[in-house]
Each structure stands twice: as structure tokens, then as C-alpha cells.
Amino acid sequence: MNKADKQLAAVVAEVTDPELRRPLGQMGMLRGAAVAGRAAQVLVALPSRDWPAAGHLEDAVATAACGIAGIETAVVEFTVMNEAEQTALRAQLIGDPAATAGTHEGHGHAEGRAVPFAQAGNKTRVLLVASGKGGVGKSSVTVNIAVALAQRGIRTAVIDADVWGFSIPRMLGVARPPTVIDQMVVPTEAYGVRCMSMGFFAREDQPVIWRGPMLHKALEQFLTDVFWDDPDCLLIDLPPGTGDISLSLAQFLPRSELLVVTTPQPAAQKVAQRAAHMASRVNLQVRAVIENMSWFCGDDGKRYELFGAGGGQALADELDVPLLGQVPLVQQLRSGGDVGKPITAEYPDSEAAGIFREMARLLCEEHLPTRRYNEGLKLL
Template sequence: MPQPTPEQLRAALATLADPASGRDLVSAGRIDSLQVKDGLVQVALRVRREEAAAMEPVRRQAEALLAGQDGVRNATVILTAHRDTPAPTPPQGHARGHAHGDPRQQPKLLAEVGAVIAIASGKGGVGKSTVATNLAVALAGRGLAVGLLDADIYGPSLPHMLGVTRRPEVRDDKMLPIKVWGLEAISIGFITAPDTAMIWRGPMVMGALQQLMEQVAWGKLDVMVIDLPPGTGDAQLTLAQRVTLAGAVIVSTPQDVALADARRGVKMFETVGVKILGLVENMSFFCCPECGHRTEIFGHGGARAEAARLGVPFLGEIPLLAGVRESSDSGTPIVISAPENPAAAAFQALAASVQKAIGR
């Protein structure tokens, strides 16, 4: 069955009313973007932040309507709040800092969480999501109420690593986080089809990230682990401004190119006033499963030396073992699937260090 055209989908959305203006969603200018490819539909509805609660029922109606169209395999509708036009610069001598849309002036998100930890890396490919997942599960195993938030909108990997394929339920206009492996988790990947490509502009990504923080019924948590996208971009800056962070854990591999990026990550968080809990050296060394011979494929000790140079704690070494890859692919974190594995022991030691650092 052929997929519908964007024009046909817009015509369908035009049957829904905008609660603010009474006009239909299309003529009211609510459609920020609409994309359809291979039967997968992605729509962003433009809203102001104060309209988000009133527009949530409309978002669900739009998602159900689009999902029911012939030729649509999956439909995802999000609310995206664009930054308001800044207020004019006040005359000299008047108070500053009250411009609309300034994230530093908006209420803090995740305010009920005891400690929010950012897991970051200066570059991709260093195993940051593997570290975030196993750290969160290990913290939960230590008796803490733990949340795990996948902030990588473009490349969500937590659904695969946690073995989750179901969509979260919605209750009282809020998503319920998925309960798995002793923690509560949410990811844009729980909502979209696995092969969906997020072809979104920056404001849309920030809107989706904010929804994952404030439109999810997280409840009272001791710790929230946030798996950030790699780099030092909008997501990292927005998080630092909108969330009171207990600190950041920087993940690197031992080689110089990764350490240079990790150094930038440390400097970025320090610039915005976020404490560095420490550096983790992932893929620190490889042990042959047959003979036990140790090989330092990417070098060794670089993160420890870099932590000492920067004056931040070194949180440990995670070995490169086949069991880590196998457990991630199977959707069972290695601290659960093989607690006796040396990598699992390293993750447990990391969790103990992080728990001590945040005082929980």
C-alpha cells in the first residue's frame, strides 16, 4: 500500500482543532514540520511553553489520527517550543536578565530528583551509553531509586541496550517511564520506530529533550542518570542551564584523540559551573578470552593521566571484553547478565565511587 503524501497528512491534521484559536491545526500555523518516509511519519507541533499542557491531548489525537491513515506504519508527534523573541535591551541602569525564553530564567527541570548526573563524552564511539546504562543499573542495585534518561535524540541507543521494544503508557497527560532492570527509563527510541531517522532542527530536538524531562511521571528518585549525546552542543548547554546537576562523568578511551575531546568536555562543564565527578577510561585494555593475555589496543592510562593533569578525580578503568558487547546486544546490561565478569566488577566499582561523590 502506498504511503500518504505530506499534503494528505496535512489535510488529515486540518480536521483537528487548535484549542487556543479555535481554527484547525494547519491554518493556525501549528505544524512546525511534517515528514513521511517508508510509512514512518514525524510531526512537530509548534507551541509556546505555557501551552504545553493544553496541547498534550491534541498531540495524542494527532498521533492516533496519523497512525490510522492508510499506508502509515508508525506516527510520532511531538510538541516543540521555539525560543520567544527576546525582549528589547533595557536602558542602561535598568535591571537585565529578564528576556523571555532565556533558559537561565526558567524553572529548573527534574527538581524533585535527589541528584542528576550527566554522562558525557567529547566524541562518539567511546562507549558512553554502555557506561551510562551499566552505571544506572549498578546504582539501582545499591538500593537507590534510579532514573535513566536517553538525551541523544538523533541516535537513541538505550532501547536496544535495555532490551525494550514497548511504548510507554500515558496517564494524566504524562508518559510513564519504562520499568526495567530495577530502574525507570525513557528514550525517544521508545516512542519512534527503530529505523526512524530524526531529521530535526535544533529547536525541535531541544523541545523533545525538554518533553522527556518535564512530561514524564518520574516520581521521587534518588538519582537520575542522563546519557548525553556526544560533543559539547545545545543539549549539554540546555541541560546545564535547565537542570541542577550534581555533576558530570566524562567517558573517554585511552588514545590521544579521544582524550583531547574529553578535555573539551571537561572545560565546557566547568565553564557553565557543573562539577566534574571524574573521568572514566572505557575500553582500557583487552583480555583474550582463550588465554587471558592482556593487550592494550588503544594504549592505556591516558584518562588517568589526563584526570591528574586537569585536577579532577579518576573513576576507574573499564576493560574491553566480548561480554560487554554481547550483553549490550542482547538487551541485558552486563552487571545483570554476568556479575562475575571483570567489566561488571569495574562498573560496580564505578557506581560506588559515583554514589560516594554525590553523597547518596
């Protein structure tokens, strides 16, 4: 390889793949780089045939190559990693199943290894978003807080753990399924939020008829076989109530914190208490209450409390936690969820978007400081 070829290879090796968030050289994806006159030729190995970042990489590599003095055109070609190369890539990203079974060096459900977010020293903050009953807008709250966190530069991910009523992909506007590299799932991303959901594996009109052990295993895979890339914050949208999924997640993620979503009406508040009391029974910390559908503003500018008032504050007082925020009832919040345009991103000047941003700020800065653990402290 001559000097020009080496310079081209060095430049292209630093191009970052947006799915894996790693440079091509580090991932072993750069397979060839050559300069002929004023033209560059680059060969890139994609992790899979349907790699969603292929178009982006073609443009990014060509731009990087043409940024070198003397190069005017660039041709980018692709090949696909073979099975052995995919296995090596998976091992690099989340650990080698054969080498790490029974240790903390890797993770994967089939080998019975620990959930990475539960490991001592793991810096990801896990927030479980719960409600006692359905219909209170818990998933809308989850999505918009996630988007607001991402807007603050927080690396954010969401797991849609409501396997019966999955809705997160639709609310984020994610149309394509995640990609798979040697049984490692690379999650999809929208509005800066990575997500995983049963909705990627079942049609919207297809019921998920599973008993507890299957639910437990599916959640374990979502936590261990997905390349989450160490997010700063992981939000998990729980199904309503206090069933198998909530108990499994309490077991998988004993350090997680609970946000309870309710509406102002006393009936919803009383039911939401059960989710909070379940958390205390399994030693999860309830961190805050969020009240949704708090009021509706009419054309006359007057607030109408359609579902009553005070339920969120009453629940927060009973649990001795802060009321993180009150979200108004607005059409854009509902319609945005239906068509994959979260109000926090698409209508940033709206009152509701401002409230979600303020809740994200409070989560980061004030009421809810991130837990800190002493990595040197181990219980025998």
C-alpha cells in the same frame, strides 16, 4: 458495606501498582470490593486500556484477597478511568497544569513551569554522562552504572538524551513503549531502572532531523511531563560533543554533575577535554573520568592494551578529578548491549561487572559525595 466487605476493601487498597508505585486506594483505582460466602469480587479501575501492570495487579489483588481468613477464591475485574479521573490522577502525581502555572507546586513544559530536578530541596542527584566523540562506549557505561546503582537499592532512572543516536531502550532490553495518562508519561522499567528515550517515539531506522528549539522542547518534556517518582539518581546519556542538547541540559539542570567517558588513546582523551571544558564554561561540575576499553584479556590471560594506555588518568589529572574506573574491552559488554542484557546484571561475576559495581559504590560512598543544599537559603 458490611464488615467482611470493609475488611476486603482495606486489604486490597494496600496492594501497590508497580507502575505508579502507590497503593490502589491512594490512587483511586479500587472501585469495589464485596464478599459472597467464600468468594471475593474486586473491581479495579486502570489508568489506561493498555495498562502494562494489569496482569500483575490481577494476581496481587487475588493473592491479597485470598489471604483473608474465610476467602478461598477471588475474581478481579477491570474498568478504565475516564478522562476526568485520568486528569485527577495526573494532578495527584505531578501537579495540576491549570492550578500550578508559574509556581513550584507542579511541573509541565506547556505551562512554562520549573524543571522539578532543578528545584531547591529536590533530592535527586543528576549525573550527565558525556564524551567528546562517539564510539567510546558512553551509552554502555551509562546503562551498566545505572543497573549497578539499582542493584545497590538506589532508585535510579536514565534519560537517553542522544536523540540522534538513541540506544538506551535496546541496551536495557525494553520492548514496550511507555504508557500515557492525560499527557503524563509513565516510563518503562528494566533491571530496576526507569528510562525515557526518543527511541520510544521513532523507529530505529528513522532519522531525527530537528533543529535546536525542537530538541530543547523534547528534553524539557522528558524532564517535566514524565512521572519519574523522585528517583535518588538520574543519569542522562548525552550525545557526543558540545552541541545544543548539552547546553540545554546545563540550563535545565544547573546542579547536575558531569562524568566524562574516554578511551585510553590520546586522540580520544584530547577530544574528551572539550566536553569537560564546555561544562566549566556553563558552570557544571566535572566529577570524574571513566576510561572504557582499557584493555583486552586474551586466552593466555595476558592484558593487551589495544587502544594504548594512560589516556583516562591523564585526562583526570588535567581536570583534577578522580579516575572513577577503567572498563575492559569484553565481548559480553558489547553483545549484552545489542540484545538488552547488560553485563552487570547478566554476567555479575565478570571482571567488567565488578568494575561497574565498584564505580557505583564510589559514586555513592567515596569519591563523589552527593551535593547537599540548604533548603532555607534562597537567592533573591
